[in-house]
Amino acid sequence: MKSALVLGAGGFIGSHLVKRLKKDGFWVRGVDLKNPEFSETAADEFVVGDLRDNCTVKKIMFLKNEDSFDEVYQLAADMGGAGFVFSGMNDAEIMHNSALINLNVAEWAVKYGIKKLFYSSSACIYPEYNQLDPDNPKCSEDTAYPAMPDSEYGWEKLFSERLFFAFARNHGLNIRIARFHNIFGPEGVYDGGREKAPAAICRKVIKADQDGEIEIWGDGKQTRSFLYIDECLEGVRRLMNSDFREPVNIGSEEMVTINELTEMVIGFSKKKLNIRHIEGPLGVRGRNSDNRLIKEKIGWAPSQRLKDGMKLTFEWIRKEIEK
Ligand code: NAD
Numbered sequence: 416m417k418s419a420l421v422l423g424a425g426g427f428i429g430s431h432l433v434k435r436l437k438k439d440g441f442w443v444r445g446v447d448l449k450n451p452e453f454s455e456t457a458a459d460e461f462v463v464g465d466l467r468d469n470c471t472v473k474k475i476m477f478l479k480n481e482d483s484f485d486e487v488y489q490l491a492a493d494m495g496g497a498g499f500v501f502s503g504m505n506d507a508e509i510m511h512n513s514a515l516i517n518l519n520v521a522e523w524a525v526k527y528g529i530k531k532l533f534y535s536s537s538a539c540i541y542p543e544y545n546q547l548d549p550d551n552p553k554c555s556e557d558t559a560y561p562a563m564p565d566s567e568y569g570w571e572k573l574f575s576e577r578l579f580f581a582f583a584r585n586h587g588l589n590i591r592i593a594r595f596h597n598i599f600g601p602e603g604v605y606d607g608g609r610e611k612a613p614a615a616i617c618r619k620v621i622k623a624d625q626d627g628e629i630e631i632w633g634d635g636k637q638t639r640s641f642l643y644i645d646e647c648l649e650g651v652r653r654l655m656n657s658d659f660r661e662p663v664n665i666g667s668e669e670m671v672t673i674n675e676l677t678e679m680v681i682g683f684s685k686k687k688l689n690i691r692h693i694e695g696p697l698g699v700r701g702r703n704s705d706n707r708l709i710k711e712k713i714g715w716a717p718s719q720r721l722k723d724g725m726k727l728t729f730e731w732i733r734k735e736i737e738k
Pocket of ligand 1 (some may be wrong): 422423424425427428429446447448449464465466467489490491492493494495513516532536537538549573596597598599611732
């Protein structure tokens, strides 16, 4: 039986990934600061631990003498939506905490001879100057440099991409790197300050009166694409099974404005809501995944309609709120 270690297994993508790896027949150890919030972990073993601590990483990455994990998925990060990442209030913690985790993981992955390591980077590494026009953002993988991410979160991701590449070059670490573009779905946080736009909009619409009002940050004309969790995991597993070792986008190419996304969710609710635009942390003006490289190298790209995933997410959040 193949073995996998999922770091960040108590988080949104990590907890879903554990389920997927179990379905794919792996023995799984999950590690996180906390248990998954919305359902029991599917991991065979779940360790609550702090990956900023070098000794903890040494312990949890050990499998048994003369054998090491077949696959390690490094998803742990100090992370949140625009309110957390773009406010500027959390920059020091974001950089310090996530960099420490990645430094420890790279070190022990090499010392234990981990067979393959996945690192979750982000579309936030792409330079701001290519994302000023909401209708024509440029996010092909080869545009990452000259670097100019618009957040410290993006800079840390870029640093850690380079860190894992350096360990690959100098110590033979076998890596796969995906740059995720806005992953969403059921069992993701929808309030508390770390939630992302799709979940935040669903929550606001569900909580609004029948003919009330909801607040949206900015003018709502900023563009994004959003990828449903199941397709994200399909991409991750296919990338891990491929020989492709350069960073690759895992995202949807179905770009919408935040106003369009909001209208879609209001449509699910059958309410008559007024959208009020207020000031708030925004991020880049436009962003979309560019899937040419993943199609060329992996022979696959996401294809599910945004509306289908949003509907599932909306219904899940509605049930949670009505609990
Ligand atoms: P998440 O916040 O739900 O999961 C991250 C997990 O890491 C959390 O459960 C958190 O407790 C854990 N963690 C943080 N610090 C830790 C520490 N010191 N020790 C142990 N665990 C720690 O986020 P997610 O949406 O599941 O994202 C997973 C990964 O994908 C992250 O690296 C994130 O940066 C990346 N990513 C996500 C998106 C997205 O849209 N969700 C987009 C781009 C990149």
